[in-house]
Every structure is written in C-alpha cells, then in structure tokens.
Amino acid sequence: MPAPHNHLKSRLAKGEVLHGCWLGMADPYMAQIAATAGFDWLLIDGEHAPNDIRSIMAQLAVVEPSPSAAVVRLPDGDAAKIKQVLDIGAQTILVPMVESAEQARELVRATRYAPQGFRGVGSALARASRFAAIPDYLTTANEQICLIVQVETVAGMAALDDILGVEGVDGVFIGPSDLAADMGHLGQAAHHAVKTAVLGGLRRIREAGKAAGVLVTDPAYIDDCRTAGANFLGVGIDVTIFAGAMRRLAAEVATKKPTI
Numbered sequence: 019m020p021a022p023h024n025h026l027k028s029r030l031a032k033g034e035v036l037h038g039c040w041l042g043m044a045d046p047y048m049a050q051i052a053a054t055a056g057f058d059w060l061l062i063d064g065e066h067a068p069n070d071i072r073s074i075m076a077q078l079a080v081v082e083p084s085p086s087a088a089v090v091r092l093p094d095g096d097a098a099k100i101k102q103v104l105d106i107g108a109q110t111i112l113v114p115m116v117e118s119a120e121q122a123r124e125l126v127r128a129t130r131y132a133p134q135g136f137r138g139v140g141s142a143l144a145r146a147s148r149f150a151a152i153p154d155y156l157t158t159a160n161e162q163i164c165l166i167v168q169v170e171t172v173a174g175m176a177a178l179d180d181i182l183g184v185e186g187v188d189g190v191f192i193g194p195s196d197l198a199a200d201m202g203h204l205g206q207a208a209h210h211a212v213k214t215a216v217l218g219g220l221r222r223i224r225e226a227g228k229a230a231g232v233l234v235t236d237p238a239y240i241d242d243c244r245t246a247g248a249n250f251l252g253v254g255i256d257v258t259i260f261a262g263a264m265r266r267l268a269a270e271v272a273t274k275k276p277t278i
C-alpha cells in the first residue's frame with residue numbers, strides 16, 4: 019500500500035488551472051466550512067496566520083476528506099519544519115522567500131527521503147504514514163510530494179530561470195505583496211511595475227513547464243494572471259472575506275438604525 023496519491027500534484031503537472039483560497043483563520047472549524055465551498059485547493063498558512071503544527075494538523079484532517087486539496091505554507095525553508103509538516107501528512111507545501119537555485123535544491127532534498135534527500139525518518143509515529151498503517155510509505159512518499167517555492171524579491175526574480183531548472187521544484191509562486199515591497203512599492207501589489215513583473219514571471223514559469231502560482235483578489239488582476247498562465251491561482255483569503263462581510267453588514271444596519 020503506497021503513500022496517498024497527490025492528485026493536486028498530478029493536476030498541476032497536466033497544466034490544469036486550479037483555483038484556491040488562503041486559510042488564515044488558523045481554525046479547523048473555519049477550514050471545514052471553507053472545504054464545503056468547492057475550491058480546487060485550500061492553503062493553510064503557516065507563515066502569516068497564527069498556526070502551529072497542531073493547528074495545521076487539525077486543518078489538514080478536515081480538508082483532506084473534501085474535494086479541496088490541502089496545501090501548507092511554511093514560515094520559512096527550515097528543514098526541521100518541513101520534516102514536521104510532512105510527517106503530519108502535508109503532501110503539497112509552499113515555501114516562501116526563495117532566491118536561488120541552491121536554496122531550491124536544498125528544499126527539494128529536505129522533502130525527500132534518502133537517497134534523493136535527507137528528510138528525517140519518523141514514519142513509524144507519523145500521521146503521514148497513518149501511523150505505519152501504510153507499510154510502503156517510506157519507499158513511495160517522495161513521488162507524492164509537491165514542492166512549490168515562492169519567488170517574491172528582486173533577487174528571486176533575477177534567479178527565476180535557475181530556480182525553474184531545479185528538478186523537484188514542481189511550481190513557482192510569485193508573491194505580489196512581498197515583491198512589491200522589495201521593488202520599493204510597499205503595499206502596492208497592483209502597481210504597474212509590480213504587475214508587469216508578476217505577469218512576466220508567470221509566463222516564464224509556465225513556459226518552463228512548471229505550475230505557476232500567485233495570490234491576487236482583484237477580479238481583473240485574477241483574469242490577467244490567468245491569461246499570463248497562472249494555474250495555481252489563489253483568488254481569496256478567508257480572513258479578508260470574513261472581515262469584509264462583517265464590516266459591510268454592520269455598516270448596512272448602522273444606516274438603518276432608527277433615529278431616537
């Protein structure tokens with residue numbers, strides 16, 4: 019019995035355009051609600067949301083049975099954190115702030131068991147192997163890992179072609195917010211210069227045959243990214259959606275309050 023098949027990895031490799039949503043509530047109840055929406059994937063954010071290994075595991079557990087594939091973003095490229103996230107069962111991971119092919123190669127090795135890499139062996143007690151209920155996990159896990167690296171600095175964009183040449187990198191995600199900051203346009207992810215860089219990067223990623231990822235929430239920007247080739251396309255953030263809906267409702271009733 020092999021490691022679970024990573025359908026998201028297969029679909030991205032075929033070039034399917036798959037839409038997803040960021041999960042920043044750091045709560046399995048909210049994740050389970052999101053998993054009823056019908057997104058192709060849901061990203062559990064371990065970088066900017068108040069998640070820890072247990073909250074990520076709890077969200078994995080409620081998303082996995084749904085039609086939405088679970089993705090986990092790590093806070094950084096630390097190999098020990100990658101080991102923990104893979105051991106709790108994540109098979110598709112997103113690693114921020116990648117700026118070189120050397121860094122990308124090391125990340126690939128951190129996700130693979132020997133001889134392809136140096137992922138620590140703890141499958142006997144890992145949720146990923148269903149606590150050793152999957153007898154062939156160790157010899158089949160590598161193939162099911164989907165590694166998507168984030169390129170989101172000027173230096174990273176300059177190294178994009180080298181990063182795309184790294185075997186084992188299944189996709190590159192361009193982070194418009196951080197790229198904007200590094201380009202001197204903090205808070206302006208849709209700035210013309212940033213958008214040009216994002217769209218050009220997405221085209222290059224698809225031309226290289228890799229999954230091209232981005233997260234933008236403006237409908238026109240989403241369309242532009244899709245046209246540029248984005249196929250790991252984040253279109254929303256649960257926290258932003260929830261906060262906006264709550265504020266709109268409060269504002270609506272405030273306008274209807276009877277004058278005393």
Ligand SMILES: O=C(O)C(=O)C[C@H](O)[C@@H](O)CO
Nearest residue numbers: 066170193194195196197233
């Ligand atoms: O730089 C970006 O943009 C991203 O990596 C996505 C952000 O981290 C996400 O929190 C939306 O701003």
